Amino acid sequence: MTVVQSRARTxxxxxxxxxxxxxxxxxxxxxxxxxxxxxxxxxxxxxxLWVVVLTSVSPxxxxxxxxxxxxxxxxxxxxxxxxxxxxxxxxxxVLVSTGITVVGTLFSVVVTLLAAYxxxxxxxxxxxxxxxxxxxxxxxxxxxxxxxxxxQSLGLLDTYAxxxxxxxxxxxxxxxxxxxxxxxxxxxxxxxxxxGANDFGVLTRIVLPLSKGVTAVIALFYAVGYWNAFFxxxxxxxxxxxxxxxxxxxxxxxxxxxxxGTSAVDSTxxxxxxxxxxLAVKMAVVVIAVVxxxxxxxxxxxxxxxxxxxxxxxx
Amino acid sequence: MPGADVLERPATAAGxxxxxxxxxxxxxxxxxxxxxxxxxxxxxxxxxxxxxxxLLGNVVAFQDYSPYxxxxxxxxxxxxxxxxxxGDPDFWSATVNTLAITAFQLVFYFxxxxxxxxxxxxxxxxxxxxxxxxxxxxxxFFSWVLVITLFQQMIGGAGVLxxxxxxxxxxxxxxxxxxxxxxxxxxxxxxxxxxxxxAIVFLAALSTVxxxxxxxxxxxxxxxxxxxWHVTLPALVPVIVLLLILRLGEALTxxxxxxxxxxxxxxxxxxxVLDTYVYFTGVVNSDFSYAAAAGLVKxxxxxxxxxxxxxxAHLAGEQGVYSR
Numbered sequence: 001m002t003v004v005q006s007r008a009r010t011x012x013x014x015x016x017x018x019x020x021x022x023x024x025x026x027x028x029x030x031x032x033x034x035x036x037x038x039x040x041x042x043x044x045x046x047x048x049l050w051v052v053v054l055t056s057v058s059p060x061x062x063x064x065x066x067x068x069x070x071x072x073x074x075x076x077x078x079x080x081x082x083x084x085x086x087x088x089x090x091x092x093x094v095l096v097s098t099g100i101t102v103v104g105t106l107f108s109v110v111v112t113l114l115a116a117y118x119x120x121x122x123x124x125x126x127x128x129x130x131x132x133x134x135x136x137x138x139x140x141x142x143x144x145x146x147x148x149x150x151x152q153s154l155g156l157l158d159t160y161a162x163x164x165x166x167x168x169x170x171x172x173x174x175x176x177x178x179x180x181x182x183x184x185x186x187x188x189x190x191x192x193x194x195x196g197a198n199d200f201g202v203l204t205r206i207v208l209p210l211s212k213g214v215t216a217v218i219a220l221f222y223a224v225g226y227w228n229a230f231f232x233x234x235x236x237x238x239x240x241x242x243x244x245x246x247x248x249x250x251x252x253x254x255x256x257x258x259x260x261g262t263s264a265v266d267s268t269x270x271x272x273x274x275x276x277x278x279l280a281v282k283m284a285v286v287v288i289a290v291v292x293x294x295x296x297x298x299x300x301x302x303x304x305x306x307x308x309x310x311x312x313x314x315x
Numbered sequence: 316m317p318g319a320d321v322l323e324r325p326a327t328a329a330g331x332x333x334x335x336x337x338x339x340x341x342x343x344x345x346x347x348x349x350x351x352x353x354x355x356x357x358x359x360x361x362x363x364x365x366x367x368x369x370l371l372g373n374v375v376a377f378q379d380y381s382p383y384x385x386x387x388x389x390x391x392x393x394x395x396x397x398x399x400x401x402g403d404p405d406f407w408s409a410t411v412n413t414l415a416i417t418a419f420q421l422v423f424y425f426x427x428x429x430x431x432x433x434x435x436x437x438x439x440x441x442x443x444x445x446x447x448x449x450x451x452x453x454x455x456f457f458s459w460v461l462v463i464t465l466f467q468q469m470i471g472g473a474g475v476l477x478x479x480x481x482x483x484x485x486x487x488x489x490x491x492x493x494x495x496x497x498x499x500x501x502x503x504x505x506x507x508x509x510x511x512x513x514a515i516v517f518l519a520a521l522s523t524v525x526x527x528x529x530x531x532x533x534x535x536x537x538x539x540x541x542x543x544w545h546v547t548l549p550a551l552v553p554v555i556v557l558l559l560i561l562r563l564g565e566a567l568t569x570x571x572x573x574x575x576x577x578x579x580x581x582x583x584x585x586x587x588v589l590d591t592y593v594y595f596t597g598v599v600n601s602d603f604s605y606a607a608a609a610g611l612v613k614x615x616x617x618x619x620x621x622x623x624x625x626x627x628a629h630l631a632g633e634q635g636v637y638s639r
Contacts, residue, residue, distance in 0.1 A: 019439065020526070022533035030539075037434055038447060044507065045450050048465045051475060068478040069468060115358030118351040125348035130355055137366050140618050144590070145597045145607040146372030147365070153385070166365045169358045199350040220456075228458030231572055235598065250460045250576065254467060286464055293456045301449055304515065 049290070056080050056283035063280050080284040089240075089260050090248055090285055096160075097227055097245040101292075104164040104226040109219050111169055116177035117203045131178075137171045151236055162236035163229055163244070170225075173218045180214045181207055213303035220300040227292060249289050253282045376608035382601075389604075396608035406609060408584070409592035410567075416588065417566045419498045420505060425562065427506050428513030429551065433543070435514065436521045448518075451511025459572035462508050466500075467491050491577075494585035501573060516554055524550045556631055564624030567617045589613045 019025070055063060055070045059077035062070055084090040118124075119131050147166060156162040184207055192206050208215065230246040237243060243251075252259045259281065345352075376396055378389040400406050431451060438444040454462065470476045470490045477487035490496050524546065532542045571590040578586040587595075593613070597606025 020529070022530050024539070034434070034437065038438070038443075041431065041434070041511075042447065042450055045454060045511070048469050052465065052468065066478075067482065068473060069475050071475065111357045111361065114354035118354035121348075121351055124351050125344040126352065127355075130359060133359060133367075134362065137362055139621065140370070140614060142366055142369035143373055143607060143610040143614055144593050145603055145610055146369035146375065148598055149372055149375065149380075149382075149386075149603065150365070150369045152382070165361065168365075169361045171362070174358065199354070203354075224456045228456075228461075230458055230460050231575070234575075235594075246458050246460045249458075249464060254460060254464050254576065255579075283468075286461065286468075289461050290457065294453075297453065297456060298449070301452065304452070 052283045052286050052290075056280055056287045058280055060280060068279065069283070077280075080280040081288075083281055084259075084284050084288070089243075089252075090245075090288070092241065093243050093245045093248040094288060096242065097229075100160060100163050100229065100244060101223050101226040104168070105219055105223040107164060108168050108170070108173075108222040109215070112174050112177060112218065112222075113203070113208070113215065115169070116174050117181055117199070117207060119174075120178045120181035121199070122182075134171050134174055148235065157236055158238050158242065159236075160242070163232050164226070166232065167225070170222070173221060177211070177214060177218060180211055184210055216300050217303045220296060223296065224293060245285075245289055249285055253285050256282075259285075373607060373611050375604050376611045378604050380604040380607070382603070392604070396605050397612065399605060400609055400612060405587070406592060409587045409589050412585065413567055413569055413588040415498060416501060416569045417562075420502050420569075421559075421562065423499075423502050424505050424510065425559070427510040429517055429555065431511055432514040432517030432521060432551075433547070436518060436547075448511075451514065453511070454508045455512035457508065459508075459570075459576060462504055463573070463576050466504055466507075492580045494581045497577075497581050497585040501577070504573065516558070517551055520551055520554045521547065557628055560624045560628045560631070564621040565617065566620055567613050 051069050051071055054073060055066075057076055057078060057080070058066075058070045058073075059075045059079070062074040065074065066072075085094075115134075119127050119134070121127070151157060151162050151166065156165070188206055188210075189202055192202050197205060228246060229244060230250065233244050233247050234250075237247075248259075251257055258278070372386070375386060375389070377391060377393060378386070379392050379395075380386065380389045435444055435447050435451070438447065457465075468474050472487065472489040472491065477489070480487050490500055493500075528546045529542055532546050537545060567589055569588050569590075571594075574586050574588045574591050575594065578591060580586075589609070590613075593606045593610045596602050596609065
């Protein structure tokens with residue numbers, strides 16, 4: 001991967017990548033086969049997304065004409081989104097998921113950063129047993145039932161805290177960050193200390209600016225975890241009005257129950273529409289669940305290898 | 316804090332042979348590092364409360380736990396719950412399902428990331444390579460609910476595939492609700508979601524291969540496929556061995572949400588795995604102690620497998636998960 005990046009950087013000076021001198025020119029058949037393979041892989045990922053997005057922005061008649069999901073563009077309409085985002089179950093769940101994601105990610109990143117730095121200073125007091133306590137969590141999970149009983153006895157059932165606190169610190173992320181921090185040259189830290197910085201100053205002024213990429217990746221991991229949180233919500237939340245988006249997606253799209261407050265209900269009641277007409281609305285829910293990931297992903301993606309592989313291998 | 320103390324920490328790291336007064340040095344280090352300890356405290360606190368405390372909560376497996384009186388008031392029953400597990404056909408059926416899924420994925424999932432890595436690595440244009448990478452990593456960041464929804468919309472009863480089949484006069488097939496196809500279905504979902512992401516490790520290994528090896532092989536007359544066989548694959552072998560061993564260590568863990576979400580559609584006979592079994596007996600049927608015992612058995616066997624796998628990894632000359 002680093003090779004990829006360095007080649008990409010030299011791009012302007014070498015516009016066309018040249019084949020190594022020792023490599024024989026590719027056969028036409030080989031090229032075609034490779035092209036087909038790459039095409040199949042790309043299509044397998046992109047085709048479902050294409051169909052879903054297209055269906056969600058198609059007018060109801062187009063969905064009916066297609067007899068299901070729309071594969072070829074046929075008209076454009078945002079009524080499905082207007083319906084979903086005009087208040088009601090989906091709007092509320094989007095707000096809930098957004099809130100949990102923002103608050104949870106901030107909390108997790110801050111706690112993880114602090115601990116990773118605190119454990120990264122060589123020879124500091126008690127850092128070995130503390131690190132061991134963190135690493136030990138890799139080995140053996142506490143189990144579903146005791147965790148559930150704990151959350152219950154802490155009075156966290158049916159609260160948003162139950163979605164954030166139990167998984168707030170991922171030991172893996174902590175270890176990745178820590179090993180990255182340990183690779184920062186000690187001289188930099190020393191000179192900051194001579195200039196009078198305390199540990200907090202070293203973290204915020206020296207270490208963090210040097211670790212933006214990894215921190216971004218860690219933040220993405222946490223954020224995606226919170227945005228995609230299904231099981232904790234399923235387990236701990238009883239009230240429908242507290243549901244995050246993934247539960248809404250499961251109940252109204254995967255299981256196909258009518259969404260309260262949308263015309264899906266009306267159409268089944270008065271029989272004017274049909275299940276097909278609500279398909280655009282369902283696919284709009286799917287798109288709403290995907291879009292935040294699609295927006296954040298490209299900005300963070302370039303740091304993946306540097307951050308994750310380095311950390312994972314050293315951790 | 317005296318100025319001389321500021322730079323002391325690196326020096327201590329190097330190791331003074333024996334501090335003259337042990338207790339005062341402890342106190343001094345504590346005073347010097349209290350900021351660091353304060354930084355670590357929230358994370359450790361969370362891990363203690365939400366990891367170590369419930370770990371102790373596993374004692375309910377040895378009780379007849381009642382939520383009304385709590386752990387302190389519930390009667391102890393010794394190993395009764397564990398004996399009940401041994402005679403419970405549903406537990407064994409869930410175990411068999413779990414192992415079948417692991418075995419199936421080992422054969423049909425495991426090689427796919429390697430293939431993707433080789434394919435991506437063989438692309439010459441850096442721009443195309445980056446693009447393909449970005450696309451194949453993407454599904455890893457989707458939730459299971461989303462992945463299963465997408466599968467349902469593509470190959471489910473009312474999905475694109477079947478509306479295509481119907482409009483061409485063929486009889487539709489609903490892959491999503493057929494228990495016989497479930498193994499293949501969950502493996503396909505796992506491949507779609509995570510195989511691209513899994514390739515990242517192999518790509519990292521491939522990028523460290525010395526190109527002069529290829530050159531030398533080519534000079535010696537090795538063709539494209541021989542270079543793949545004799546240079547590229549050997550470079551991947553350590554990673555392959557490591558991941559294979561790790562996967563075996565997690566043989567009892569196949570994930571939770573994927574099976575919980577599809578259990579209704581295909582029935583418990585095919586989709587019940589150990590994790591969902593614990594959930595349904597414990598949380599749904601309120602048989603907390605029995606479910607905790609089942610979870611504990613799973614956890615202990617899993618732990619033994621991980622330790623054994625890591626031992627094997629060490630013997631195979633790899634680093635393992637928790638070397639040192």
